[in-house]
Amino acid sequence: MDTKDKNQEITGHEYMPPDSVVSPLQLDPDLTVLAENDLATALSENELKELAEKKEKPATPLQDSLRRLRRDKRAMASVGVIGFLVLLAIFGPFIYQHIGGPYDSALNGTISPQVYHSYYHQELDRQDEGPSAQYWLGTDDLGRDLLARLMQGLLISISIAVLVEVVDITLGILIGVLAGFHGGWIDQVLARFTDIIFAFPGLLFIILVAGIFGAWADTHLSGIPIIGANGNARLLLVSLALAFVAWPLMARYVRGQTLQLKEQQFIEAARTAGTSDTRIILRHIVPNLFSIVVVAATLARCL
Amino acid sequence: MAENLLEVNNLKTYFFTRSGVVKAVDDVSFVIKPSQTLGIVGESGCGKSVTALSIMRLIATPPGKIVGGEINFNGENILEKNLDELTDLRGSQISMIFQDPMTSLNPVFTVGYQIAETVKRHHKDMSNDQAWKRSVEMLDLVRIPDAKKRAKSYPHEFSGGMRQRVMIAIALACNPKLLVADEPTTALDVTIQAQVLEPMSGLSKEFGTAVMLITHDLGVVAGTCQHVNVMYAGHVVESAPVKQIFATPAHPYTVGLLRSIPRMDEKHGSSLTPIGGQPPDLSREIIGCPYAPRCPKVQNRCRQERPELKPVGRGEQVAACFYPD
Amino acid sequence: MAQEITTPATTGTTLVDVKGLKVHFPIKGGIFNRTVANVKAVDGVDMFIQRGETLGLVGESGCGKSTTGRAILQLVKPTEGSVVFEGDELTKLSPGALRQKRARMQMVFQDPFGSLDPRFSVGELVAEPLKNFNRGNAKEIEEQVADLLRVVGLNPFFMNRFAHEFSGGQRQRIGIARALALRPSLVVADEPVSALDVSIQAQVLNLLQDLQGKFGLTYLFVAHNLSVVKHISDRVAVMYLGRVVELSKSVEMYEMPLHPYTQALLSAIPVPDPEIESKRKRIILEGDVPSPVNPPSGCNFHPRCWKAQAVCREVIPPLEEKQYNHYAACHFPG
Ligand SMILES: Nc1ncnc2c1ncn2[C@@H]1O[C@H](COP(=O)(O)OP(=O)(O)OP(=O)(O)O)[C@@H](O)[C@H]1O
Ligand SMILES: Nc1ncnc2c1ncn2[C@@H]1O[C@H](COP(=O)(O)OP(=O)(O)OP(=O)(O)O)[C@@H](O)[C@H]1O
Ligand code: SF4
Ligand code: SF4
Ligand SMILES: [Mg+2]
Ligand SMILES: [Mg+2]
Numbered sequence: 001m002d003t004k005d006k007n008q009e010i011t012g013h014e015y016m017p018p019d020s021v022v023s024p025l026q027l028d029p030d031l032t033v034l035a036e037n038d039l040a041t042a043l044s045e046n047e048l049k050e051l052a053e054k055k056e057k058p059a060t061p062l063q064d065s066l067r068r069l070r071r072d073k074r075a076m077a078s079v080g081v082i083g084f085l086v087l088l089a090i091f092g093p094f095i096y097q098h099i100g101g102p103y104d105s106a107l108n109g110t111i112s113p114q115v116y117h118s119y120y121h122q123e124l125d126r127q128d129e130g131p132s133a134q135y136w137l138g139t140d141d142l143g144r145d146l147l148a149r150l151m152q153g154l155l156i157s158i159s160i161a162v163l164v165e166v167v168d169i170t171l172g173i174l175i176g177v178l179a180g181f182h183g184g185w186i187d188q189v190l191a192r193f194t195d196i197i198f199a200f201p202g203l204l205f206i207i208l209v210a211g212i213f214g215a216w217a218d219t220h221l222s223g224i225p226i227i228g229a230n231g232n233a234r235l236l237l238v239s240l241a242l243a244f245v246a247w248p249l250m251a252r253y254v255r256g257q258t259l260q261l262k263e264q265q266f267i268e269a270a271r272t273a274g275t276s277d278t279r280i281i282l283r284h285i286v287p288n289l290f291s292i293v294v295v296a297a298t299l300a301r302c303l
Numbered sequence: 304m305a306e307n308l309l310e311v312n313n314l315k316t317y318f319f320t321r322s323g324v325v326k327a328v329d330d331v332s333f334v335i336k337p338s339q340t341l342g343i344v345g346e347s348g349c350g351k352s353v354t355a356l357s358i359m360r361l362i363a364t365p366p367g368k369i370v371g372g373e374i375n376f377n378g379e380n381i382l383e384k385n386l387d388e389l390t391d392l393r394g395s396q397i398s399m400i401f402q403d404p405m406t407s408l409n410p411v412f413t414v415g416y417q418i419a420e421t422v423k424r425h426h427k428d429m430s431n432d433q434a435w436k437r438s439v440e441m442l443d444l445v446r447i448p449d450a451k452k453r454a455k456s457y458p459h460e461f462s463g464g465m466r467q468r469v470m471i472a473i474a475l476a477c478n479p480k481l482l483v484a485d486e487p488t489t490a491l492d493v494t495i496q497a498q499v500l501e502p503m504s505g506l507s508k509e510f511g512t513a514v515m516l517i518t519h520d521l522g523v524v525a526g527t528c529q530h531v532n533v534m535y536a537g538h539v540v541e542s543a544p545v546k547q548i549f550a551t552p553a554h555p556y557t558v559g560l561l562r563s564i565p566r567m568d569e570k571h572g573s574s575l576t577p578i579g580g581q582p583p584d585l586s587r588e589i590i591g592c593p594y595a596p597r598c599p600k601v602q603n604r605c606r607q608e609r610p611e612l613k614p615v616g617r618g619e620q621v622a623a624c625f626y627p628d
Numbered sequence: 629m630a631q632e633i634t635t636p637a638t639t640g641t642t643l644v645d646v647k648g649l650k651v652h653f654p655i656k657g658g659i660f661n662r663t664v665a666n667v668k669a670v671d672g673v674d675m676f677i678q679r680g681e682t683l684g685l686v687g688e689s690g691c692g693k694s695t696t697g698r699a700i701l702q703l704v705k706p707t708e709g710s711v712v713f714e715g716d717e718l719t720k721l722s723p724g725a726l727r728q729k730r731a732r733m734q735m736v737f738q739d740p741f742g743s744l745d746p747r748f749s750v751g752e753l754v755a756e757p758l759k760n761f762n763r764g765n766a767k768e769i770e771e772q773v774a775d776l777l778r779v780v781g782l783n784p785f786f787m788n789r790f791a792h793e794f795s796g797g798q799r800q801r802i803g804i805a806r807a808l809a810l811r812p813s814l815v816v817a818d819e820p821v822s823a824l825d826v827s828i829q830a831q832v833l834n835l836l837q838d839l840q841g842k843f844g845l846t847y848l849f850v851a852h853n854l855s856v857v858k859h860i861s862d863r864v865a866v867m868y869l870g871r872v873v874e875l876s877k878s879v880e881m882y883e884m885p886l887h888p889y890t891q892a893l894l895s896a897i898p899v900p901d902p903e904i905e906s907k908r909k910r911i912i913l914e915g916d917v918p919s920p921v922n923p924p925s926g927c928n929f930h931p932r933c934w935k936a937q938a939v940c941r942e943v944i945p946p947l948e949e950k951q952y953n954h955y956a957a958c959h960f961p962g
Contacts, residue, residue, distance in 0.1 A: 268737070269737055274731060462917075493688070496898075497912050519826060521900035525905045545902045560826060561900065565830075566855055577828075577829075577831040
């Protein structure tokens with residue numbers, strides 16, 4: 001059999017000495033020359049020059065999609081609207097409470113805008129008014145400032161959404177990836193759990209939780225400084241209940257996508273390169289889940 | 304009847320995409336004579352499928368558009384026909400088989416029914432029984448064993464090679480004058496490929512059907528075609544009878560192609576001569592000969608003017624090159 | 629089965645020795661998700677690969693070529709059989725030991741698009757194996773990556789670019805650079821050029837051949853294109869339905885195939901030469917490759933074989949040395 005000369009020095013079961021394995025590549029000088037010549041074939045002179053001129057750092061896939069987003073006028077308009085609402089919710093009340101002079105209320109004496117522009121203050125003689133210099137959007141049927149209430153409502157909605165989204169995405173990815181990647185009992189438990197959640201009306205669950213534990217939360221959790229009084233504890237409770245019914249759907253999407261990704265050749269390629277499972281999950285699977293998570297996160301709000 | 308069954312003159316099919324105008328087929332001319340098998344070869348993306356789809360008038364518009372030229376079939380310009388006339392033409396006069404035999408058949412009908420449907424669409428007076436008989440006959444012709452029984456099977460019960468043969472049966476059921484086959488065997492194994500090519504070339508001889516066979520396998524071309532068009536970057540760069548293409552290739556691209564494929568009959572240890580570089584990006588303006596960046600024989604002139612197809616002094620052989628072999 | 633395959637003692641050393649390798653994929657079904665049947669993707673493969681050679685593995689789609697390659701690298705767990713690589717029985721290694729061993733055996737994948745993570749830059753892709761095995765600090769690794777890219781004919785300048793900006797052939801070069809990073813002794817190349825255009829194919833084939841000389845690599849070259857396999861291989865193994873049916877030097881195989889299946893396969897390959905094509909006689913096989921779920925008894929080629937006798941239906945023909953260094957699994961070879 002024609003064994004090539006280059007292997008003649010190796011006999012029996014003696015293999016390449018380990019240190020030649022670990023040492024960095026020792027390149028033949030003429031090999032590099034070959035490569036330089038070959039280069040011309042891999043990319044033509046013009047293309048090289050052209051690429052060299054484009055000094056800018058190449059875009060990562062994320063930067064790439066951001067750039068595309070920036071070019072999409074409708075998308076940018078929507079981003080603008082959302083940004084405005086967030087800013088309004090956070091800073092709006094603070095600014096609004098410093099606008100306007102003192103007001104001589106028939107019922108409450110002289111009060112500053114800090115009082116009459118707060119969302120809970122009532123002027124019972126001024127119900128259902130239209131917009132005015134004092135009340136920019138008018139008042140409700142209990143004589144409260146509509147704009148202040150609107151901004152407060154916005155804040156509540158946004159914080160619930162963010163809180164739910166954070167819990168939903170974290171739990172969903174964690175459990176979904178584990179179930180998809182390892183299968184076995186995690187997968188079984190996830191499947192059964194989602195079945196239960198899907199069979200159970202989510203809204204009813206949230207109402208039940210708020211109803212049963214609301215009072216308890218008010219008394220027990222409002223002592224914690226950041227939560228404070230004012231029903232924030234209830235809000236927290238509702239958010240968690242929402243997240244609780246939302247994450248299994250996310251986990252299912254993530255699991256499905258993970259199953260698909262797992263079959264991709266680049267995962268097998270990573271394994272051949274000696275990448276550990278943990279690294280495969282963190283470096284190869286999770287980043288590639290980005291798109292499905294974004295889609296699922298927007299969909300899940302339809303509850 | 305015209306001497307040429309199909310005449311394509313200066314066909315231009317462009318795609319108007321966001322990244323520019325892709326000149327997928329740019330100034331392509333060729334003819335197919337009755338009962339001739341014309342092979343079209345070339346690298347991926349050189350415009351083979353777009354040529355075929357243009358002849359079928361199946362280019363998706365937008366983004367595609369046939370912007371120039373004419374396609375004369377039996378002396379009539381296909382580009383001037385309206386939709387009804389086209390529908391009439393497709394299937395009965397010209398039919399097409401695609402690369403993927405899995406997606407071209409409807410999974411919910413038996414193969415016999417699908418062939419019979421095609422027959423009846425073009426022969427309105429035919430009874431169901433006659434049409435069914437015809438489909439069994441066709442299955443038999445494409446060498447499906449036990450055709451009478453297998454006509455009642457569903458596509459999923461057939462293997463890839465059998466499905467592709469069913470596609471041929473459908474395509475030939477109405478005795479078309481031209482069969483356009485876009486890589487009919489690329490998805491199949493060699494032994495199955497032989498099963499498909501054999502009935503196809505046999506039938507085209509038997510019925511006098513002309514075939515336009517698109518492939519990138521030069522071996523298939525050598526075995527089945529009489530005439531060959533070599534395409535590169537949307538142009539036909541060489542056209543010749545099959546013997547001349549292999550014996551005396553004229554265009555440097557054809558030469559390079561032939562040198563870069565490993566051959567069964569080569570001596571062991573002989574090395575391949577690859578073509579360096581890559582095909583050009585068709586969405587950019589190409590000045591001069593499109594092959595110039597990769598051509599070993601390139602001269603200054605090649606970078607400035609585009610060469611036209613010209614006879615190279617060996618009978619029917621023509622090549623688009625200033626310095627042919 | 630076919631235990632008589634041993635390395636001829638007089639010649640080179642065996643790098644990989646595969647005996648009785650089986651990979652069965654269970655098909656689950658029914659209410660209780662029980663295994664109802666098995667896809668016998670690899671069903672008793674015997675072969676050996678010698679140090680420094682290229683062994684071509686050919687066969688039709690679905691005959692188990694890729695699965696054999698992946699089972700040798702332990703990317704799928706073999707159901708049965710042994711794989712000895714560099715003296716170690718791979719099927720018995722602990723996961724940790726196996727991970728260490730991965731540095732010595734690498735793979736080049738078929739799909740130049742699917743085998744590179746779209747979110748990694750070229751530099752990161754090539755550096756990944758080096759980082760996994762702690763081959764130096766960040767700067768040393770970057771130097772090695774640059775060297776590797778140069779070796780496969782890419783400019784290190786492109787290190788920060790992403791795989792999607794490259795053509796199929798260039799991506800395949802990136803895959804090869806990655807496989808070479810750890811200086812393996814065995815490279816399993818699973819259809820490395822099938823997805824490429826003919827003109828690009830030759831570039832990659834030549835590169836693989838160059839690198840084999842420079843790095844002393846041993847290749848298991850999986851492909852369905854027999855011309856390509858003949859071009860690059862020293863020896864060729866032909867697979868049919870999960871088994872190796874013929875194994876010999878490639879020149880011998882192409883000149884004098886012993887197994888009827890090999891004969892049919894060779895006769896079916898179109899030759900790019902109209903003169904030869906017009907004279908050639910094809911052996912057209914009837915029917916299709918049977919399902920690996922329910923392979924025929926005895927010699928699994930018998931339903932399509934024109935030489936089949938009664939004995940073929942009952943007795944599995946072992947892979948035997950029919951001529952010097954020419955193995956075939958057939959009762960009536962020649
Ligand atoms: N719908 C489309 N939109 C934009 N460009 C297109 C479209 N269809 C085809 N093209 C472009 O037209 C060119 C020719 O494509 P075509 O499908 O004809 O190639 P081909 O020669 O058939 O290649 P292959 O061997 O891969 O099938 C390609 O560069 C392709 O990018
Ligand atoms: N993970 C899997 N689960 C179930 N069946 C599988 C799996 N992987 C492969 N198979 C089956 O095993 C058989 C052999 O597959 P394999 O991919 O090894 O074939 P191959 O020879 O490489 O074919 P190809 O030329 O198409 O790549 C096929 O029938 C395939 O359907
Ligand atoms: S015209 Fe010039 S560049 Fe083009 S193929 Fe001929 S010799 Fe080469
Ligand atoms: S053993 Fe029998 S059936 Fe199998 S290949 Fe040989 S002759 Fe044919
Ligand atoms: Mg095509
Ligand atoms: Mg495979």
